[in-house]
Amino acid sequence: MADLIVIIDDEHDLVELLEYHLSKAGFETVGFYNVSRVEQFLDEENVSLMIVDRNLIHAEGAEFVTNLRKKGFDTPVIFLSAKDKKEDKLKGFESGGDDYITKPFDIDDLVARCKALIKRSSRQSDVYKFKDISVDNSSKRVLVSENEINLTKLEINLLIEFIKKQKYDFK
Structure with a gap:
């Protein structure tokens, strides 16, 4: 069973591009254009990684991740954002992000970071x-x-x- 990556971004073209390249790299993907049903999805499915935009229409990505962390969700997160100032990156990490990539980005770099983060976050088998x-x-x-x-x-x-x-x- 392939690792499942959730992509949360309000740019439909970007979500489709990420889904295409990540599935080509062997991942399963599910795209969301807002955060309204993501928490329920995380409760029901085994998600290996989330790619989250900081600039969402009805939510700020870092605040969304902070709330998930407070509720006990420990799914690794890569922020993929146009917010590229030092303070923005620090806020992303402080909110519970595991990596931060600024737009524009190299798709091969993103795929490599996804693989590395999933490998690093996998635990001993129970x-x-x-x-x-x-x-x-x-x-x-x-x-x-x-x-x-x-x-x-x-x-x-x-x-x-x-x-x-x-x-x-x-x-």
């Missing part, structure tokens, strides 16, 4: 097993009888809780 079900919490892979099953983040988290619970109830 594997939960019950009978023929195996759930790798870090990669969010679910195997049933050696066959991979695609589940949402919410479904995986529930499955992990059920497996943890059975260990205590049926020993």
